[in-house]
Amino acid sequence: MNNSIRAFAIGILFATGVTGCAYAFEGSKEVVIEEGQVLSYAEENSLVVLSKEEYDQLLPQLDDLKDETTAKESTEPEEDKSVEEEVTKEEKIEEEEKEEPKEEKKEEPKTYTLTIREGMLLHEATKELENAGIIDNAFSFNQYLEKNDKSKLVQIGTFELTTGLSYREVTAIITKNR
Missing domain, CATH: 3.30.1490.480 (Endolytic murein transglycosylase)
Structure with a gap:
């Protein structure tokens, strides 16, 4: 029993040593991504690329919008109901608009x-x-x-x-x- 545990421990140490050596000699392979590759990827996937300066300029605006939204939600619950009513009315109008072309096209x-x-x-x-x-x-x-x-x-x-x-x-x- 003792010999099998000792053999298992030696096997673990040996495997760790081999893996460590392989990792050390392999080195790190840095992948260099060029700006053109990033821009083409963003364009293909309908993404927007912002510089750090542009991003930093937009952050305060986002915080302001969040503050305005939370202020409106907490002070004007009646307005939310009217917004929901407007959305419902818009949905009805959209449905009516969709139904009208159906009658015309008859496809x-x-x-x-x-x-x-x-x-x-x-x-x-x-x-x-x-x-x-x-x-x-x-x-x-x-x-x-x-x-x-x-x-x-x-x-x-x-x-x-x-x-x-x-x-x-x-x-x-x-x-x-x-």
């Missing part, structure tokens, strides 16, 4: 099967819907889900969606009416 709606997998991000699913023509803008649909507290209710599964659905109808389908 058959296209069906799209959306599969939401475990671990899939919300913006990935909404981007698929935008690419399929189910929704016009993935970003605005994400905002709609956030405003209506539905973003965390999106369910895993396969959903049949057709073109011409309103945000509310799409939300009801992908949240399974939760």
